[in-house]
Amino acid sequence: MKGVVIAGTGSGVGKxxxxxxxxxxxxxxxxxxxxxAGPDFIDPMYHTLASGRTCRNIDSFMMGDxxxxxxxxYASKDADLCIVEGVRGLYEGFSADSDIGSTARLAKVLxxxxxxxxDVRSLNRSAAAIVNGFAAFDPELDIKGVILNNISGRQHExxxxxxxxxxxxxxxxxxxxxxxxxxxxxxxxGLITPNTKDMPDIAPLAEMAEGVDLDRLMQVAESxxxxxxxxxxxxxxxxxxTAAVPMDDSFCFYYRENIECLEASxxxxxxxxxxxxxxxxxxxIYYIGGGYPELHAEEISSNSDFLEGIKNVxxxxxxxxxxxxxxxxxxxxLKDAGGRRFGMAGIFDAGAEMTGVRxxxxxxxxKATRENPxxxxxxxxxxxxxxxxxxxxxxxxxYKLLRGSGISGGMDGLVSNNTLGTYMHQxxxxxxxxxxxxxSKCG
Numbered sequence: 001m002k003g004v005v006i007a008g009t010g011s012g013v014g015k016x017x018x019x020x021x022x023x024x025x026x027x028x029x030x031x032x033x034x035x036x037a038g039p040d041f042i043d044p045m046y047h048t049l050a051s052g053r054t055c056r057n058i059d060s061f062m063m064g065d066x067x068x069x070x071x072x073x074y075a076s077k078d079a080d081l082c083i084v085e086g087v088r089g090l091y092e093g094f095s096a097d098s099d100i101g102s103t104a105r106l107a108k109v110l111x112x113x114x115x116x117x118x119d120v121r122s123l124n125r126s127a128a129a130i131v132n133g134f135a136a137f138d139p140e141l142d143i144k145g146v147i148l149n150n151i152s153g154r155q156h157e158x159x160x161x162x163x164x165x166x167x168x169x170x171x172x173x174x175x176x177x178x179x180x181x182x183x184x185x186x187x188x189x190g191l192i193t194p195n196t197k198d199m200p201d202i203a204p205l206a207e208m209a210e211g212v213d214l215d216r217l218m219q220v221a222e223s224x225x226x227x228x229x230x231x232x233x234x235x236x237x238x239x240x241x242t243a244a245v246p247m248d249d250s251f252c253f254y255y256r257e258n259i260e261c262l263e264a265s266x267x268x269x270x271x272x273x274x275x276x277x278x279x280x281x282x283x284x285i286y287y288i289g290g291g292y293p294e295l296h297a298e299e300i301s302s303n304s305d306f307l308e309g310i311k312n313v314x315x316x317x318x319x320x321x322x323x324x325x326x327x328x329x330x331x332x333x334l335k336d337a338g339g340r341r342f343g344m345a346g347i348f349d350a351g352a353e354m355t356g357v358r359x360x361x362x363x364x365x366x367k368a369t370r371e372n373p374x375x376x377x378x379x380x381x382x383x384x385x386x387x388x389x390x391x392x393x394x395x396x397x398x399y400k401l402l403r404g405s406g407i408s409g410g411m412d413g414l415v416s417n418n419t420l421g422t423y424m425h426q427x428x429x430x431x432x433x434x435x436x437x438x439x440s441k442c443g
Contacts, residue, residue, distance in 0.1 A: 003082030021209025038087030039382035073228030147174030174212035234264035244283035253290035261428035280309030288326030360384035364404035372398035
């Protein structure tokens with residue numbers, strides 16, 4: 001498989017905007033499969049919108065090297081090439097003395113060359129020093145070229161070309177001019193999510209990426225042709241079960257692999273929109289993902305069929321998994337950032353509040369407790385939230401944290417019957433058989 005990694009010298013250098021623009025342009029000629037390094041839900045939405053193919057997350061903290069190679073090969077078996085957008089700086093990862101969790105690790109595992117995005121605002125010769133420093137840091141990494149972002153004009157461009165050409169062995173693949181204003185809007189968790197009612201216009205991102213030489217990018221991608229396994233990475237079974245999964249502007253943070261893992265186990269996934277008033281479907285399993293329920297708390301609170309329904313199926317003992325926003329919805333109430341409190345499902349005797357205190361983005365390591373009804377092994381996941389959950393009375397927890405914030409006192413995962421509500425986002429391929437616990441609780 002041919003591929004390239006678009007990395008950056010740090011956060012905020014324009015990786016997502018430029019990658020999205022490149023995907024939009026390339027996808028008019030090729031089948032391009034994109035991947036996002038690290039735990040992220042919003043950037044992949046832009047990738048998917050631009051390429052017409054579902055973007056995948058790959059992460060060397062949550063997944064082993066063989067799994068990373070497998071999911072990339074599996075997802076791109078009918079594609080012409082892969083484009084991987086990095087996370088933060090090229091070498092940032094789980095710790096300061098290891099490349100685990102970094103973009104660099106993924107490039108080496110996949111055997112893909114790297115294009116380094118550099119914000120050259122007010123730089124010329126220093127840009128060459130930055131490129132050389134990144135190239136020298138890890139000799140095993142193949143940094144083929146650079147994308148220069150925020151070029152102020154022709155004179156600036158000429159100086160950069162001279163400096164990079166004189167001091168660096170990497171070629172300039174992209175020269176992106178400074179935009180008069182940001183091409184995308186942001187929210188506290190990152191870019192504004194594409195939503196069902198008002199999809200963002202990605203044309204400015206495609207225009208932004210016109211400074212990238214697509215022919216040269218393709219030549220860089222074609223300089224490596226990795227042999228990647230393409231078999232299905234999930235445990236297969238024929239359960240004949242169904243799962244109800246809300247997917248709308250409130251509940252939109254799901255790893256695609258989690259849904260595919262259920263489907264590989266013979267689970268038919270029913271999607272619905274509780275934010276738009278749709279009732280809770282009858283199902284064997286209920287999976288409520290993260291998102292922005294706090295922005296739509298009034299609509300969710302008024303959907304009594306959804307809230308009473310999810311509480312009833314929990315009391316019946318059907319398996320219910322809530323992640324982050326799902327956890328908030330399963331509490332007794334949710335207080336939004338404006339101080340308004342709305343009634344929620346009341347599965348847990350706890351109140352959720354948007355406190356504005358930032359937790360993450362961070363990797364999580366946890367051990368499942370004996371009370372955990374759905375997962376029974378060590379877990380690697382991630383968390384990122386500006387809310388807190390306040391428990392009124394003693395509650396049972398499904399996880400003891402070795403790393404991370406969780407809910408309270410080093411614990412996470414409120415438990416009630418076969419219901420688990422947690423701040424953790426777990427990737428299905430971070431464990432051997434993610435769906436087994438959900439399926440085993442279906443009687």
